Amino acid sequence: MKTDPVSSAGWFGDFGGRYVPEALIGALEELDDAWNAARSDEAFLHDLGALHRDVVGRPTPLYEAERFSQRVGARVFLKREDLAHTGAHKINNTLGQVLLARRMGKSRVIAETGAGQHGVATATAAAFFGLPCVVYMGATDMRRQHLNVVRMQMLGAEVVGVESGSATLKDAINEALRDWVTNVETTHYVIGSVVGPHPYPELVASLQSVIGDEARAQVVEVAGELPTEVVACVGGGSNAIGLFRGFYDDAGVRLVGVEAAGEGLDRRNGASITRGRPGVLHGARSLLLQDDQGLIAHAHSISAGLDYPGVGPEHSWLASTGRATYVTATDDEAVAGFKALAETEGILPALETSHALAHLLSNASSGTVVLGLSGRGDKDVETLAELAP
Numbered sequence: 280m281k282t283d284p285v286s287s288a289g290w291f292g293d294f295g296g297r298y299v300p301e302a303l304i305g306a307l308e309e310l311d312d313a314w315n316a317a318r319s320d321e322a323f324l325h326d327l328g329a330l331h332r333d334v335v336g337r338p339t340p341l342y343e344a345e346r347f348s349q350r351v352g353a354r355v356f357l358k359r360e361d362l363a364h365t366g367a368h369k370i371n372n373t374l375g376q377v378l379l380a381r382r383m384g385k386s387r388v389i390a391e392t393g394a395g396q397h398g399v400a401t402a403t404a405a406a407f408f409g410l411p412c413v414v415y416m417g418a419t420d421m422r423r424q425h426l427n428v429v430r431m432q433m434l435g436a437e438v439v440g441v442e443s444g445s446a447t448l449k450d451a452i453n454e455a456l457r458d459w460v461t462n463v464e465t466t467h468y469v470i471g472s473v474v475g476p477h478p479y480p481e482l483v484a485s486l487q488s489v490i491g492d493e494a495r496a497q498v499v500e501v502a503g504e505l506p507t508e509v510v511a512c513v514g515g516g517s518n519a520i521g522l523f524r525g526f527y528d529d530a531g532v533r534l535v536g537v538e539a540a541g542e543g544l545d546r547r548n549g550a551s552i553t554r555g556r557p558g559v560l561h562g563a564r565s566l567l568l569q570d571d572q573g574l575i576a577h578a579h580s581i582s583a584g585l586d587y588p589g590v591g592p593e594h595s596w597l598a599s600t601g602r603a604t605y606v607t608a609t610d611d612e613a614v615a616g617f618k619a620l621a622e623t624e625g626i627l628p629a630l631e632t633s634h635a636l637a638h639l640l641s642n643a644s645s646g647t648v649v650l651g652l653s654g655r656g657d658k659d660v661e662t663l664a665e666l667a668p
């Protein structure tokens with residue numbers, strides 16, 4: 280596992296930090312200390328590697344998508360996180376965090392979830408370790424994502440509906456924080472992306488960097504060279520950071536993050552880097568979608584996983600230094616990306632991932648591309664069926 284490329288103090292340039300109530304500082308310091316000890320402990324790394332191998336099914340394949348490549352003009356390799364247990368990259372992080380929580384002596388885990396994907400991944404990890412799990416979810420989201428609620432319940436988690444505010448993700452985050460402050464002695468809060476106060480962005484990035492470490496070795500083995508471009512979709516940014524970290528030191532490799540342009544960049548969208556300004560949300564300073572008054576704007580994307588008004592601080596930093604480039608794809612372009620991969624490769628990708636595919640379709644490219652196929656799209660077929668003419 281690579282070490283923190285930037286700073287152990289929780290800053291990525293001007294981004295990151297720890298903007299939380301005093302009552303949580305102790306818990307974050309305890310987590311930071313535990314993670315720093317665990318990441319250099321052979322026994323912990325051995326256990327984590329075994330979980331990634333036997334439970335997640337790692338290494339995931341790097342698959343040369345020959346017919347999709349013909350359509351886009353570049354030689355495209357897909358890093359198949361859709362083949363990971365539960366169908367997306369999120370399980371790499373949740374299993375790692377619950378392993379860490381157990382090492383810290385915590386007897387209970389909590390999480391918040393928007394569309395339910397992180398909730399399912401956390402409930403899966405908690406069930407695996409036999410720890411009780413409470414997932415906070417906006418009541419509106421519970422109605423919209425009923426199937427994921429049922430999945431979490433079947434995995435033994437208690438799903439607590441949050442009725443306050445807009446009854447969506449941000450309200451669920453507030454409720455999870457309230458629980459954590461109250462029960463911090465016994466409870467670990469599992470955050471699902473490279474967001475939140477330090478050390479979460481670093482912790483989640485490290486746990487997801489297995490994607491990039493594997494992909495780099497695989498592409499060199501199969502293609503005999505480094506890729507010209509590495510592409511991934513960006514919601515909070517964890518699958519992209521996990522993939523990018525494998526290539527940070529390869530100056531010739533272009534890193535491209537694809538954000539959700541939603542209905543278009545001048546309408547409702549989820550393009551926090553392309554359209555955002557610096558501000559503080561959920562414990563960290565990063566680029567955020569805001570209105571003229573500095574209030575957090577309502578994000579929109581056809582894919583639930585990209586429908587977030589912020590982004591992890593490491594991405595804001597990568598954008599500010601120019602090491603990574605950020606582009607966008609609209610809802611309609613993502614749907615076209617989904618269809619293209621289904622037709623050419625027989626793979627139904629997640630709508631989140633489809634934004635990255637769309638970027639390749641609309642930007643004639645040559646050379647060798649590694650694309651992070653962050654998850655499978657079974658969860659999205661109803662959304663797509665409703666759009667069908």
Ligand SMILES: *Cc1c(COP(=O)(O)O)cnc(C)c1O
Binds near residue numbers: 396513514584631
């Ligand atoms: C949650 C999710 C995302 C977005 O989250 P990141 O932290 O940006 O990776 C992307 N793809 C899939 C399949 C997801 O489930």
